[in-house]
Amino acid sequence: MYGHMDKQPPLTDAWAPGLGPYTPVIRDGKLYGRGGADDGYAIFGAITALKALQEQGAHHGRIVLIVEACEESGSPDLPHYIEHLKERIGVPDLIVCLDSGCGTYDQFWVTTSLRGLAAGVLKVEIIKEGSHSGHASGIVPSSFRILRQILSRLEDENTGVVKPKELYCEIPAERLAQAKSCAEVLGHTIFEEFKWVEGAKPVTEDVYEAMLNRTWRPTVSTVGVAGIPSLDMAGNVLRTHTAVKLSIRLPPRVNAPQAAAFLKEFLEKDPPYGAKVTFEWDKAGSGWDAPALAPWLEKSLNDASNLFYKKPANFLGEGGSIPFMGMLGALFPQAQFCVTGVLGPENNAHGPNEMLVIDMGKRVTACVSKIVADHYTHFKAAN
Numbered sequence: 001m002y003g004h005m006d007k008q009p010p011l012t013d014a015w016a017p018g019l020g021p022y023t024p025v026i027r028d029g030k031l032y033g034r035g036g037a038d039d040g041y042a043i044f045g046a047i048t049a050l051k052a053l054q055e056q057g058a059h060h061g062r063i064v065l066i067v068e069a070c071e072e073s074g075s076p077d078l079p080h081y082i083e084h085l086k087e088r089i090g091v092p093d094l095i096v097c098l099d100s101g102c103g104t105y106d107q108f109w110v111t112t113s114l115r116g117l118a119a120g121v122l123k124v125e126i127i128k129e130g131s132h133s134g135h136a137s138g139i140v141p142s143s144f145r146i147l148r149q150i151l152s153r154l155e156d157e158n159t160g161v162v163k164p165k166e167l168y169c170e171i172p173a174e175r176l177a178q179a180k181s182c183a184e185v186l187g188h189t190i191f192e193e194f195k196w197v198e199g200a201k202p203v204t205e206d207v208y209e210a211m212l213n214r215t216w217r218p219t220v221s222t223v224g225v226a227g228i229p230s231l232d233m234a235g236n237v238l239r240t241h242t243a244v245k246l247s248i249r250l251p252p253r254v255n256a257p258q259a260a261a262f263l264k265e266f267l268e269k270d271p272p273y274g275a276k277v278t279f280e281w282d283k284a285g286s287g288w289d290a291p292a293l294a295p296w297l298e299k300s301l302n303d304a305s306n307l308f309y310k311k312p313a314n315f316l317g318e319g320g321s322i323p324f325m326g327m328l329g330a331l332f333p334q335a336q337f338c339v340t341g342v343l344g345p346e347n348n349a350h351g352p353n354e355m356l357v358i359d360m361g362k363r364v365t366a367c368v369s370k371i372v373a374d375h376y377t378h379f380k381a382a383n
Contacts, residue, residue, distance in 0.1 A: 001063060001096045002324060003042025004071035007035030014352035021354075030355040037342050037356035038349040042098035043067050045361065049369035060372045061379065064089050068324070071099070074117070074283045075323040082327070092335050094297070094375050095328055096368060100341035101318050103186050105360045108305035108367050111339035112178060113215060113317040114288045114325055116250035118260040120281030122150065122267055123227075123243035136238040141273045143227070143242040149272050154263075155220045160203050162218040162248075166262050169253040171216045172289070178315045179215065183208040185314060193345040215317030218254070221247040246279075249319060252287035260284040285323040290337050297336050300374035304367035338371055340364060 010021035019025055021034035046065055053060050066089075070077050082089065102109035124143045131140065155162055162168075190210060191202050204210050213219065224245030229235070250259055260281040271277040293301075305313040325339060342360045343349050 001046045001065045001098070002067075002328075003046060003098045004039045004068045005035075005043060006069045006072050007040075008038070008072055008350045010034050011352050016353050019353055026358070029358055031358055032353060032355045034354055037347055037354060037361075039071070039099040039341075041342060041356055041361050045098055045365040045368065046096070049365050049372060052366075052369045053373055058373050059376045059380075061094075061376045062090075063372070064092065066324075071323065074285050075327070078324060079327060082331070092332055093379065094372075095325075095332070095335050095337050095339075096371070097322060097325060097337070097339040098341055098364070098368070099322050100339045101316070101320070101343035101347075102341060102360065102364075103182060103314060103316050103344065104189075105344050105357050107309050107311045108301065108313045108364070109340060110301055110313055110315050111318050111341070112290045112315045113175060113252040114322050114339075115215065115252060115319050116254055116256040116259075116287035116326070117283055117285050117321045118248045118250060118256050118263060118281055119223075119246060119283040120260065120263070120279055121226075121243055121245050122147065122279045123241060123277070124150065124271075125241040125276040126273065127238070127240050130237040130240055133236045133238045140238055141275070143239060143275065146272050146275050146277075147242045147244065150267055150277060151220075154267065160219065162220060164262070164266060166266075167218040167248075167250060167254060167259055169216075169251045171212065171251075175216060175289075175317060176212075179211040179317065180208055182314065182316050183211050186211075189345060211317075214319040216251050218251060219249045219319075221249075223247045249321075250287060252289040252317070254287065256284040256286040285321055286326045287321065288325040288329050290339065291329070291333075291335075294336050296374065296378040297338065297371075300371050300378075301338065301367075303374070304370040307370065308363045308366045338368070340368070 012021055015021065019032045023033065024036070025032045050060060050063060068075060068078050100111040100114075124147045126143045126146065127136075127140055151157070153163065187207060190207060191205075202210060203213060222244045226243040227239055227241045248263065250256055264279045264281060267279040268277050301313040305311055322339070325337070328335070329337075342356055342364055344357065344360065347356070348354050
């Protein structure tokens with residue numbers, strides 16, 4: 001069983017009045033605070049699920065609970081601990097991860113895939129010292145314009161479509177069918193959870209295509225910038241350089257280190273105007289695609305959802321990353337996976353006003369408890 005206790009930066013000043021990252025507030029059945037849903041609840045949920053079985057005299061198998069403190073940084077330290085503790089961990093036949101999302105709060109959701117991530121700093125340098133914009137412009141090209149040209153190699157600025165085929169993979173037929181099913185269940189709620197400015201529209205209003213965009217296609221986000229002064233400090237100067245931090249989400253079956261190496265060569269080659277262009281990647285974590293469900297686990301997932309939600313389970317790809325899942329999938333290819341969580345509509349993980357729907361947390365915990373009990377029953381019978 002897996003969860004993590006580290007959090008994203010607090011964004012303290014952006015929270016609504018009466019709320020804050022470090023002050024827990026319960027309001028309308030929701031617990032507000034940084035990292036409650038991503039992923040602080042997981043430790044308590046896992047322990048509670050097991051304690052519930054023990055208090056009822058029910059049985060469970062041997063459990064290894066792993067809680068890490070660097071997931072939000074890409075889990076760089078975790079492989080060393082897994083290697084060091086491999087004899088104590090053993091070879092699991094079921095892996096339960098409590099760090100994922102849900103499409104709604106009235107159904108048990110199982111994650112079938114996670115995107116990978118390649119992140120790094122793209123920097124363009126053109127002159128060694130800043131120069132008066134009236135004197136230099138028209139002779140010295142803007143580092144910002146050069147950066148725009150290079151980004152246009154990577155992404156179509158009109159559509160958001162990522163251009164290099166090296167960053168794509170074939171989408172399995174089963175995942176296409178699941179995306180279609182989720183699109184029918186969720187409808188336009190996938191757009192409504194975001195707080196749009198008046199008149200704004202999504203990349204596409206086709207729910208099915210939007211689901212695929214978020215789960216099985218590469219995307220580019222610019223998450224940081226350097227070399228550009230704040231507005232109150234801006235002067236009429238042609239700047240020496242512009243740099244941006246890129247967060248590039250990769251399809252589940254794309255090898256992230258290979259993609260990062262490709263991006264470095266792709267972005268640095270043939271720089272406009274002979275500028276110095278560098279792309280230094282600092283994160284490269286591959287995604288994950290779940291193995292086919294064993295019949296016992298598929299039945300258990302649906303039984304648990306029907307028991308605690310009065311609806312069968314639903315299966316959903318996620319656009320985010322959990323680096324540990326790819327690692328575990330490679331280490332334990334025979335294992336079954338139950339990847340689930342409470343990150344649903346308006347949860348706003350990583351942003352201000354992050355919240356956990358308390359009832360959802362309780363029901364997910366109850367489902368996990370039943371699944372762990374069913375695991376024991378199945379393997380006891382099998383052995």
